[in-house]
Amino acid sequence: MSNLQETYARTDDDPLLLGGRVLKSRLFLGTGKLGREDLIPELAHVSGAQVITVAMRRVDLSSRKGNILAHVPDHMQLLPNTSGARTAEEAVRIARLSRACGAGDWIKIEVISDAANLLPDGYATAKATEILAKEGFVVLPYINPDLYVARDLVNAGAAAVMPLGAPIGSNRGLQTKEMIRILIAEINLPIIVDAGLGAPSQACEAMEMGVSACLVNTAIATAANPTRMAAAFALAIASGRAAHLAGLGRVLDKGSAASSPEEGRLTAFLET
């Protein structure tokens, strides 16, 4: 980018305040499905991401894998998820294990009991959020973009709400756009699109609408070149944010409006 572009598309004077942190980057990076965990430092570097998700699983006694945290740059905020939880109680248990494992206070609540559709359970998510917020966690719940669930989460002490754009891992984009638009208008917490975004243009559109950040995993991990895709998402998210701050121009319901002035046309001049 040129210096002028950097001046007007800058995002460092527009940080996202979340959980006591000042975040310059509005791209949250997922680490699932990466063929190589040693890609993480490069993805973090080229994207500028400051928040990174991980999951908790039983130690695999039959294989020796390295510690994923060894690949996560020190400056990054860990956002462990509660994937695998089917109930509020299991999500709470995973969150407490995560904190005891040294991951800090941030937790993404993910409660999924429907293994076929992998949709989050809003009621269980709200119950887990209420318990964990009282225990001092910075709770980021993953939900269907449902206004009533989102309101419950506000009351339960969530730090943000994270609606899905499309079914998890699908790369099908911002299918829930109209519902997310309602959350942006009604919910006084950061809205972070999580799940479904498959292309940078979709993340850009979400940011233009006014969401506060996007969490991207599968789109980067399954790209032919994850490093280039991480950089592309970072640019798209910064661009969408800049467009949101600029204020999108009006949309005409019908008809057209010339961009050049109607007055003083050369042909009209010649006719007079």
Add this chain to the structure above:
Amino acid sequence: MDPQVKDITLNGETRSSRAQSLSELLVELGVNETALVAELNGSIVPQTDFTSTGISAGDTIELVRFVGGG
């Protein structure tokens, strides 16, 4: 039977162990990792307490760690 050998349930599977503590169990398993956490009969045990946490016959132990996820 060796009185030191006891049956425990580790990560959902029954196995025999001679370990007297969680840290001895890790040595027995050949697990040499940092950033682990355990659950012993449902109570969380941070890794710093593995040496001082004893194991008895019939204990249910979960040994977990972070992996890639979204």
